[in-house]
Amino acid sequence: MCGIYGSTIKYSDEVICEKLARVDFRGPDFSGFKQLDGLTLGHNRLSIIDLDPRSNQPFGYLHLQIVFNGEIYNYLEVRKELKQQGYQFRTGSDTEVICVAYLAYGANCVQHFNGMFAFVIYDSVKKELFGARDRLGKKPFYYSHSGQSFEFASQPGQLSIGRKLTIDETAIHEYLVWNNIPEPRSIYLEVKKLPAGHRFTFDLFSGKLNISKYWDLDYNCENKFTGSYQTAREELSSLLTDAVKIRMFADVPLGVFLSGGIDSSLITALAVQQVENVKTFSVKFNENGFDESVYAEKVAKHLGTHHHTITCDYHEGIDLIENLSRYYDEPFADASAIPSLLLSKHTRKHVTVALSGDAGDEAFLGYHRYKWINNVQLLFGLPLPVRKAIASLVALSPKYRHKLIAMGISMPTITALYVKIFGGMENSWVLNNDTDLANEMMYILNNRLKPLLERVSDFDIKTYLNGDINTKVDRASMAFSLESRSPLMDYRIIEFSRTLPTDFKFYKGNQKRILKDLLFEHVPAHFFDRPKAGFTMPFQHWFRKELKTYVQDNLSERELHNIPGINIPRTREIIEEHLSGRWNRYPQIWKLLVLAQWLKGQKKTAQTPSGILG
Numbered sequence: 001m002c003g004i005y006g007s008t009i010k011y012s013d014e015v016i017c018e019k020l021a022r023v024d025f026r027g028p029d030f031s032g033f034k035q036l037d038g039l040t041l042g043h044n045r046l047s048i049i050d051l052d053p054r055s056n057q058p059f060g061y062l063h064l065q066i067v068f069n070g071e072i073y074n075y076l077e078v079r080k081e082l083k084q085q086g087y088q089f090r091t092g093s094d095t096e097v098i099c100v101a102y103l104a105y106g107a108n109c110v111q112h113f114n115g116m117f118a119f120v121i122y123d124s125v126k127k128e129l130f131g132a133r134d135r136l137g138k139k140p141f142y143y144s145h146s147g148q149s150f151e152f153a154s155q156p157g158q159l160s161i162g163r164k165l166t167i168d169e170t171a172i173h174e175y176l177v178w179n180n181i182p183e184p185r186s187i188y189l190e191v192k193k194l195p196a197g198h199r200f201t202f203d204l205f206s207g208k209l210n211i212s213k214y215w216d217l218d219y220n221c222e223n224k225f226t227g228s229y230q231t232a233r234e235e236l237s238s239l240l241t242d243a244v245k246i247r248m249f250a251d252v253p254l255g256v257f258l259s260g261g262i263d264s265s266l267i268t269a270l271a272v273q274q275v276e277n278v279k280t281f282s283v284k285f286n287e288n289g290f291d292e293s294v295y296a297e298k299v300a301k302h303l304g305t306h307h308h309t310i311t312c313d314y315h316e317g318i319d320l321i322e323n324l325s326r327y328y329d330e331p332f333a334d335a336s337a338i339p340s341l342l343l344s345k346h347t348r349k350h351v352t353v354a355l356s357g358d359a360g361d362e363a364f365l366g367y368h369r370y371k372w373i374n375n376v377q378l379l380f381g382l383p384l385p386v387r388k389a390i391a392s393l394v395a396l397s398p399k400y401r402h403k404l405i406a407m408g409i410s411m412p413t414i415t416a417l418y419v420k421i422f423g424g425m426e427n428s429w430v431l432n433n434d435t436d437l438a439n440e441m442m443y444i445l446n447n448r449l450k451p452l453l454e455r456v457s458d459f460d461i462k463t464y465l466n467g468d469i470n471t472k473v474d475r476a477s478m479a480f481s482l483e484s485r486s487p488l489m490d491y492r493i494i495e496f497s498r499t500l501p502t503d504f505k506f507y508k509g510n511q512k513r514i515l516k517d518l519l520f521e522h523v524p525a526h527f528f529d530r531p532k533a534g535f536t537m538p539f540q541h542w543f544r545k546e547l548k549t550y551v552q553d554n555l556s557e558r559e560l561h562n563i564p565g566i567n568i569p570r571t572r573e574i575i576e577e578h579l580s581g582r583w584n585r586y587p588q589i590w591k592l593l594v595l596a597q598w599l600k601g602q603k604k605t606a607q608t609p610s611g612i613l614g
Contacts (some may be wrong), residue, residue: 003153005152006041007040007151020159024044029046037122042067047252059093059095061100063124066099071483072115074113083108110215115134117133117138127304130200131543140163142159144550155329156186156187166190173595219449223499240493244271244550248355255278257357259295260292262366267487269519272303282343283309287492318550325594325598335539343476344477355485359488361487362464363497365512369421370456374452379409394406415455444458471584511532538585542580548579
């Protein structure tokens with residue numbers, strides 16, 4: 001887990017060092033760069049496998065140079081295959097395995113890797129860059145391409161140093177609706193994200209950039225699972241056991257994030273089978289309704305882990321809020337980023353690698369919204385005029401929740417409703433409520449070859465998991481030089497989940513059915529007889545009490561005029577509705593606070609192209 005950088009633009013050594021220092025938290029163990037053939041390659045290393053300096057990067061193998069962020073979990077298996085073909089190795093690193101696999105398989109080397117990765121290889125014979133991002137987008141990759149210049153990095157802030165970039169107001173608009181900036185767009189017009197499951201080549205002579213997709217979900221579900229439920233359980237158990245096993249290999253201390261929910265408890269149970277004295281970590285809040293730590297402690301005690309509970313109050317929360325822009329580098333409004341940062345900060349005091357339960361909800365139908373959208377299908381069988389008449393009656397209720405329901409059942413189609421839920425039902429404060437993302441990804445939701453629940457699951461894997469969850473976890477963990485690994489995000493498990501009949505995952509209201517049944521082989525089922533809880537912050541309370549002045553100061557009318565794309569009078573109404581206690585508007589307030597902070601930071605650190613050498 002590291003930070004990568006490269007450029008064909010000629011910068012001074014001081015500027016290159018500044019670009020690397022911008023993300024020194026991603027790799028505190030070694031930082032260096034190399035220049036050859038008009039190309040600069042830089043790297044910040046967090047040492048996980050083969051701690052010897054021989055594996056520092058940029059790393060050379062014959063005529064190849066590589067910078068690599070991530071882990072190849074099956075590298076020992078790939079290495080064995082390559083040795084059988086006659087290739088030689090001088091280190092024990094997965095970095096070297098990528099280089100040798102590239103020599104053996106060319107661009108198809110990525111098909112041999114099971115891992116999370118963003119890497120670039122410079123082939124000095126071809127005078128070509130080859131790079132790729134992992135299938136599900138665990139690791140970030142930002143790039144800028146103009147004419148014959150090409151620059152890439154792990155975070156966009158690196159690319160803003162030494163040159164003048166333009167804020168993309170369309171990206172700000174997408175952020176206001178979706179809480180993040182969906183790929184391939186970034187906060188800067190000149191910078192793009194390499195989409196998940198894509199690879200590229202860049203020719204240093206011609207300046208030509210070719211991007212291609214090497215992996216995607218099976219939207220037609222051609223490989224449907226035809227076995228019994230018991231057989232599916234056995235196959236998934238085998239896959240999960242191996243996914244956990246290969247993610248527990250490290251030359252540094254390792255632990256598990258344990259929230260006490262289904263996914264993290266299952267990962268912990270499987271980890272305990274692999275090694276003794278597993279360390280587990282959870283976070284708690286003192287506010288009523290936000291402390292789930294008791295459930296994690298109960299699971300930890302049953303499984304015999306060495307458990308750590310981390311307490312968060314608003315004082316530490318404020319500190320993390322103030323530094324959010326430094327770590328996330330572009331506007332990002334998932335409020336659970338704060339407890340994620342907190343959890344990572346304190347977990348890093350004990351371990352360098354932590355396993356998580358991410359992707360269980362998306363792949364196995366665990367979110368509340370899946371149950372809701374499934375229940376509302378019957379209502380959408382009624383003609384639109386009938387639904388609108390029903391909505392007009394429901395809207396008469398003074399309750400905000402009922403007004404949202406009225407908006408929902410007035411939508412033309414159920415897939416349009418799901419997009420609206422995904423982006424926020426009540427966004428009258430945003431000047432333009434439409435998004436490009438909805439148009440780009442609607443083909444997934446409109447795929448009639450799959451049941452509705454499978455379509456929304458596919459949609460969330462490609463959008464929410466990629467753009468929100470992965471961004472949140474990568475930045476939060478890397479902020480404190482902690483590597484996060486997600487066994488449920490193993491592409492084999494994601495692919496297997498897409499083949500399963502819906503009722504293996506969602507049966508008579510029982511969500512994540514197959515994961516629960518696997519978990520209950522290790523932990524009593526009655527431990528989980530409670531409503532599903534999200535990883536949330538008590539911002540609803542803090543914004544009305546401890547942080548009320550903070551909100552008023554940072555979102556005054558004067559400050560709101562600095563934020564593009566919002567209806568200021570309506571935004572002020574929404575803020576007042578929350579502060580007065582009438583309605584819960586904390587998601588909108590948090591979104592505005594994050595954006596206002598980021599925009600202020602841009603004004604303070606405005607750069608000019610003076611770092612570019614002639």
